[in-house]
Amino acid sequence: MKQMEDYLPIVGEKVVYDIYKKASKLYDKHLVHVNSTFIGGGVAEILNKLVPLTNDTGLDAGWRVLHGNLEFYDITKKMHNALQGSTDSLKEEDKKTYLGVNNAFASYTHFDHDCIVIHDPQPLSLIKYINKRQPWIWRCHIDLTNPNPEFWNFIKPFILRYDLMIVSSEQYKKDDIPVEQRVIQPAIDPLAPKNIALSEQRCKDILKEAGIPTDKPIITQVSRMDKWKDPEGLLKIFEKVKKKVDCRLLYTYNLATDDPEGVDIFNRIKQSVRDLHFKDDILFVLGNNDYLVNAIQTFSDVVIQKSIREGFCLCVTEAMWKGTPVVASNVGGIPVQIDDGDNGYLFKPDDYQGFADSIIELLKNKRLAQTIGKSGRDKIKQKFLLPRLLKDYLTIMYDVLK
Amino acid sequence: MKQMEDYLPIVGEKVVYDIYKKASKLYDKHLVHVNSTFIGGGVAEILNKLVPLTNDTGLDAGWRVLHGNLEFYDITKKMHNALQGSTDSLKEEDKKTYLGVNNAFASYTHFDHDCIVIHDPQPLSLIKYINKRQPWIWRCHIDLTNPNPEFWNFIKPFILRYDLMIVSSEQYKKDDIPVEQRVIQPAIDPLAPKNIALSEQRCKDILKEAGIPTDKPIITQVSRMDKWKDPEGLLKIFEKVKKKVDCRLLYTYNLATDDPEGVDIFNRIKQSVRDLHFKDDILFVLGNNDYLVNAIQTFSDVVIQKSIREGFCLCVTEAMWKGTPVVASNVGGIPVQIDDGDNGYLFKPDDYQGFADSIIELLKNKRLAQTIGKSGRDKIKQKFLLPRLLKDYLTIMYDVLK
Numbered sequence: 001m002k003q004m005e006d007y008l009p010i011v012g013e014k015v016v017y018d019i020y021k022k023a024s025k026l027y028d029k030h031l032v033h034v035n036s037t038f039i040g041g042g043v044a045e046i047l048n049k050l051v052p053l054t055n056d057t058g059l060d061a062g063w064r065v066l067h068g069n070l071e072f073y074d075i076t077k078k079m080h081n082a083l084q085g086s087t088d089s090l091k092e093e094d095k096k097t098y099l100g101v102n103n104a105f106a107s108y109t110h111f112d113h114d115c116i117v118i119h120d121p122q123p124l125s126l127i128k129y130i131n132k133r134q135p136w137i138w139r140c141h142i143d144l145t146n147p148n149p150e151f152w153n154f155i156k157p158f159i160l161r162y163d164l165m166i167v168s169s170e171q172y173k174k175d176d177i178p179v180e181q182r183v184i185q186p187a188i189d190p191l192a193p194k195n196i197a198l199s200e201q202r203c204k205d206i207l208k209e210a211g212i213p214t215d216k217p218i219i220t221q222v223s224r225m226d227k228w229k230d231p232e233g234l235l236k237i238f239e240k241v242k243k244k245v246d247c248r249l250l251y252t253y254n255l256a257t258d259d260p261e262g263v264d265i266f267n268r269i270k271q272s273v274r275d276l277h278f279k280d281d282i283l284f285v286l287g288n289n290d291y292l293v294n295a296i297q298t299f300s301d302v303v304i305q306k307s308i309r310e311g312f313c314l315c316v317t318e319a320m321w322k323g324t325p326v327v328a329s330n331v332g333g334i335p336v337q338i339d340d341g342d343n344g345y346l347f348k349p350d351d352y353q354g355f356a357d358s359i360i361e362l363l364k365n366k367r368l369a370q371t372i373g374k375s376g377r378d379k380i381k382q383k384f385l386l387p388r389l390l391k392d393y394l395t396i397m398y399d400v401l402k
Numbered sequence: 403m404k405q406m407e408d409y410l411p412i413v414g415e416k417v418v419y420d421i422y423k424k425a426s427k428l429y430d431k432h433l434v435h436v437n438s439t440f441i442g443g444g445v446a447e448i449l450n451k452l453v454p455l456t457n458d459t460g461l462d463a464g465w466r467v468l469h470g471n472l473e474f475y476d477i478t479k480k481m482h483n484a485l486q487g488s489t490d491s492l493k494e495e496d497k498k499t500y501l502g503v504n505n506a507f508a509s510y511t512h513f514d515h516d517c518i519v520i521h522d523p524q525p526l527s528l529i530k531y532i533n534k535r536q537p538w539i540w541r542c543h544i545d546l547t548n549p550n551p552e553f554w555n556f557i558k559p560f561i562l563r564y565d566l567m568i569v570s571s572e573q574y575k576k577d578d579i580p581v582e583q584r585v586i587q588p589a590i591d592p593l594a595p596k597n598i599a600l601s602e603q604r605c606k607d608i609l610k611e612a613g614i615p616t617d618k619p620i621i622t623q624v625s626r627m628d629k630w631k632d633p634e635g636l637l638k639i640f641e642k643v644k645k646k647v648d649c650r651l652l653y654t655y656n657l658a659t660d661d662p663e664g665v666d667i668f669n670r671i672k673q674s675v676r677d678l679h680f681k682d683d684i685l686f687v688l689g690n691n692d693y694l695v696n697a698i699q700t701f702s703d704v705v706i707q708k709s710i711r712e713g714f715c716l717c718v719t720e721a722m723w724k725g726t727p728v729v730a731s732n733v734g735g736i737p738v739q740i741d742d743g744d745n746g747y748l749f750k751p752d753d754y755q756g757f758a759d760s761i762i763e764l765l766k767n768k769r770l771a772q773t774i775g776k777s778g779r780d781k782i783k784q785k786f787l788l789p790r791l792l793k794d795y796l797t798i799m800y801d802v803l804k
Contacts, residue, residue, distance in 0.1 A: 001506055030512065038469035048469075051510040063510050065467060067440035067450075070690060104403055108453040108465050110432065112514075288472060 002049070002191050003056050004387075010190050011387045019387060022394040023057035031115040031397060032062035036076065036122035040254055041224070042186065042314045043119050043141055049189040049386055054393070064109065066123040072101045076122045077261055082148035083121060083155075084228065084309045090150050103129045115397055118162075127161045135163040135400040138179075141186070141311045143332045144172050163400060168312040169333050182396065185336065186312045187389035188321060188380070193290035195321055198298050206295035212283060217247040217363050220300040222287060222315045223307070225253045225262040230329075230349065231269045234306040235282070240356035242278050245363045252287040252296055298322040301369065302362045307331055308349050317384050320344065320376035325369045327358045337384065343375035404451070404593050405458050406789075412592050413789045421789060424796040425459035433517040433799060434464035438478065438524035442656055443626070444588065444716045445521050445543055451591040451788055456795070466511065468525040474503045478524045479663055484550035485523060485557075486630065486711045492552050505531045517799060520564075529563045537565040537802040540581075543588070543713045545734045546574050565802060570714040571735050584798065587738065588714045589791035590723060590782070595692035597723055600700050608697035614685060619649040619765050622702040624689060624717045625709070627655045627664040632731075632751065633671045636708040637684070642758035644680050647765045654689040654698055700724045703771065704764045709733055710751050719786050722746065722778030727771045729760045739786065745777035 004016050033051060035043050047063050054061035068076070075094045082088045106129030116136045118124055127136055138159055144152075144167065156177060159165060165181045167173055173181045188195055198206070207214055219238065223229040231251065238249045253266065266284075273279050287293040297303060303319035303326045310332025317337060319326050328334045330346040338344035347354040362369045406418050435453060437445050449465050456463035470478070477496045484490045508531030518538045520526055529538055540561055546554075546569065558579060561567060567583045569575055575583045590597055600608070609616055621640065625631040633653065640651045655668065668686075675681050689695040699705060705721035705728045712734025719739060721728045730736045732748040740746035749756040764771045 001509060038467075039471060052506060055509050060512050061510055062512055063469070065440075065469065067465070067467065069441060104454060107403055107457050108463055110462050110464055 001052050001056075002189075004053070006191055007385075007387050010381070011385060015387050015391070019057055019391050019394065022391060022398065023059060025398055026059050026394065026401070028060075029114045029397065029401060030060040030062070030112075031117060032064060032111065032113045033117045033119060034064045034066060034123045034126065035119035036066045036068060036073075038063075038065050042311070045192075045194075045314070046186060046389070047119070049192060050390060050393070053386065053390055057390070057394070059394075059397075062113065066101070066105050066126070068101050068122065071097055072122075079121050079151055079155075080142060081228070082151040084143050085146045085148060088148060088151075090154055095154065099125055099128070102126050106130045115400060117393075121155055124155055125158045127158055132161065136161065137164045137166060137396070137400065138162045139166045139184070140172070141168060143309050143311055144174060164396070166396070169336055184389065184392045184396070185333070185384065186314055186317070187384045187386050188314055188317050189386040190321065191386075194294050195318060196294070198291070198295055200299070203295040203299040206292055207299060210285065210292055212250065212285065212296070213248070214299070216281070217245065217301040218250055218296075218299065219247055219302045219304055219359060219363075220250040220252060220296055220319075221304050221306060222252040222293060222297065222318070223305070225265040225269070227261075227265065228307055228309045230306045230308050231265065232272070233308075233349065233352065234304065235269075235273065235276070237304065237306060237352050237355045237359070238282070239276070239278075240352060241359050241363075242281065244356075244360045246281075247301070247363060248281045248283065250283050250285055250296060250300070252285045252293060254287045293318075294322070297324055300324050302327060302359050304355065304359065305329060305334065306349070306355065307334070310334055313337070316344075317380055320373075321380040321384075323370075323373035323377045325362050325372040326376060327355055327362070337379065338376070339379070343372060343379050345372075403454050403458075404591075406455070408593055409787075409789050412783070413787060417789050417793070421459060421793050421796065424793060424800065425461060427800055428461050428796065428803070430462075431516045431799065431803060432462040432464070432514075433519060434466060434513065434515045435519045435521060436466045436468060436525045436528065437521035438468045438470060438475075440465075440467050444713070447594075447596075447716070448588060448791070449521070451594060452792060452795070455788065455792055459792070459796070461796075461799075464515065468503070468507050468528070470503050470524065473499055474524075481523050481553055481557075482544060483630070484553040486545050487548045487550060490550060490553075492556055497556065501527055501530070504528050508532045516803060519795075523557055526557055527560045529560055534563065538563065539566045539568060539798070539802065540564045541568045541586070542574070543570060545711050545713055546576060566798070568798070571738055586791065586794045586798070587735070587786065588716055588719070589786045589788050590716055590719050591788040592723065593788075596696050597720060598696070600693070600697055602701070605697040605701040608694055609701060612687065612694055614652065614687065614698070615650070616701070618683070619647065619703040620652055620698075620701065621649055621704045621706055621761060621765075622652040622654060622698055622721075623706050623708060624654040624695060624699065624720070625707070627667040627671070629663075629667065630709055630711045632708045632710050633667065634674070635710075635751065635754065636706065637671075637675065637678070639706070639708060639754050639757045639761070640684070641678070641680075642754060643761050643765070644683065646758075646762045648683075649703070649765060650683045650685065652685050652687055652698060652702070654687045654695060656689045695720075696724075699726055702726050704729060704761050706757065706761065707731060707736065708751070708757065709736070712736055715739070718746075719782055722775075723782040723786075725772075725775035725779045727764050727774040728778060729757055729764070739781065740778070741781070745774060745781050747774075 051061050051063045102125040119139045165179045166184050297319045303324050305328035307329045312333030326344040329349040340346040345358045453463050453465040504527040521541045567581045568586050699721045705726050707730035709731045714735030728746040731751040742748040747760045
């Protein structure tokens with residue numbers, strides 16, 4: 001487990017010292033984070049690092065995972081999609097299951113903490129079933145720009161009970177709800193196996209062991225198998241690139257326990273690849289090993305993120321941190337990270353030609369790729385590493401408890 | 403969610419009143435259960451019912467799930483098998499991963515409870531990393547009759563730290579450890595969707611919807627895909643039965659998030675079925691819906707449990723509760739439930755002919771099947787329902803806290 005000292009060489013003394021000072025005003029305070037999975041997905045990844053590190057600064061921080069079931073995850077996945085704008089309708093039965101799981105969990109969850117931080121919609125309605133005796137914060141990681149009204153109206157009454165709502169970007173703040181809203185941008189842990197520096201040789205060894213050939217340039221997307229990650233669009237862009245440069249596409253996917261849709265989408269994509277004449281240059285890699293994902297992101301020539309919607313998109317953060325140039329959709333938290341043309345490239349999700357041209361240029365012009373990559377790494381170092389995130393949480397904790 | 407009153411019609415006033423009296427001596431006490439999964443497997447199923455019901459009696463009871471990862475589950479599955487007797491060796495790296503997960507979880511887990519109940523080996527070593535300030539109980543659900551010594555010696559030092567160890571059967575008590583040991587037999591929840599009474603027509607409807615034909619007698623095994631459930635042996639017995647009675651075998655399997663072996667075994671079994679001439683009468687049914695499992699157990703003519711090792715085997719309890727005659731291996735907790743020839747039949751795991759003959763007789767002799775089934779239901783009603791389990795826990799809680 002990492003301690004604050006371990007971050008000194010990366011973020012410097014001032015940042016670490018500021019964290020200690022903020023924490024010292026919160027000694028004896030006990031907060032708890034609640035989300036809905038401890039394996040897979042960006043939120044679990046953040047909590048896995050943030051929570052132990054919070055404890056290292058002198059506060060008590062807990063982490064509970066809501067106990068759902070397969071039916072519940074089906075519904076909350078639908079809810080997640082609908083809150084990001086998909087058209088769907090919320091059945092009465094679904095509401096009952098959603099509330100039932102929260103109610104059951106509440107029946108054996110006893111919060112004597114000083115502050116409760118609820119992540120995303122899955123455990124949002126817990127607040128309805130627990131005798132609230134402390135500040136509750138709803139930390140929403142998803143893009144609420146254009147939510148499906150039926151779902152938004154269903155969850156709004158629960159949000160009203162909260163003392164504070166945290167979103168990932170200024171543009172996600174909602175006008176139609178009176179709850180105080182703040183922004184915390186997510187972050188990655190530079191010391192995690194997924195993000196520590198790997199030498200070129202080590203990367204080659206890891207890729208070789210995973211059966212990934214390195215004799216052609218590599219373009220990579222790392223993402224869940226999810227319609228919002230637009231795997232179909234990704235294939236179309238790769239087709240355009242492939243006409244100009246002989247290269248390979250790695251789709252590095254992962255599956256989360258709370259994402260039952262993934263397998264269906266994966267099967268559909270594999271089916272559609274089968275008919276392509278360059279199918280042998282499209283590799284699907286299960287990113288279930290952090291060192292493997294790290295090696296892929298580090299070794300790739302270009303990382304692409306062809307999303308239609310994003311909360312923040314930590315995959316972009318990770319790739320930039322490794323100095324790999326990123327070409328991405330101009331959605332969600334991505335433009336917060338990438339300054340177009342300076343430390344990466346942004347395109348509208350439907351601008352396939354723009355994506356392709358940019359990737360082709362980066363594959364052909366090594367110097368450009370290096371410059372863009374280095375600027376990307378600098379941006380992440382300044383703004384999107386774990387100690388900054390911890391500091392933001394401590395600031396908010398202090399504000400709600402003072 | 404169920405309350406104590408709901409059990410009155412099944413277990414009677416005396417049992418419910420006894421529970422209230424025991425609970426009244428424990429008001430204000432706060433206990434917490436810790437296991438390693440909230441979906442799949444018998445332990446999760448019990449806690450899912452036991453914990454809310456404990457809260458209904460006036461105590462505070464919590465339930466935490468250890469946050470593992472895929473590597474950890476691979477190791478703890480191996481550990482589970484080895485503690486049940488399989489030959490395997492424990493790598494230093496495995497120990498490190500096992501302890502690392504427990505250590506990390508301990509770093510953000512703050513127990514201010516009056517009593518901690520740790521289930522099975524996965525979170526056993528938590529006690530090493532947490533400042534112990536209350537009684538800790540290790541509740542071991544597995545068959546420790548003949549553990550692999552290397553693994554047993556690895557976990558023994560952790561068990562020594564505990565105040566009490568609970569096993570599922572007298573014969574699982576260990577001579578070579580000084581920790582006090584008690585027996586608690588598991589139980590099923592008669593009000594859960596998996597166990598409530600379903601009419602014959604309802605069963606037929608559910609089976610029809612699941613695509614399970616009902617035109618031939620049905621023999622069923624419900625179990626994880628696991629070598630200890632001996633799916634190969636099951637097929638051999640079915641082959642013998644099939645020669646005498648035209649019937650169908652349902653293998654109703656389920657997959658747990660902490661059981662990565664399941665998929666491999668499933669694929670192997672499907673492969674071996676492919677060559678059988680009666681393969682069309684062997685159906686694999688994913689038991690991911692409690693009503694479906696209930697309907698299958700209720701509607702089946704015979705339930706078989708061809709296990710080589712068992713902790714207690716709640717699948718047998720469930721089938722007996724439904725009045726379905728059970729033919730099972732004489733291992734683990736099964737002989738505690740079945741009195742051979744009276745309320746079911748027991749055979750040595752390698753006595754394929756005995757299994758087959760007994761099943762054939764039950765398929766042919768309807769009256770015998772009914773008598774055995776009814777006796778089975780009576781036995782479960784008296785000894786293996788949830789309120790009795792709750793009472794046992796309250797007794798132990800009182801004893802360790804007095």
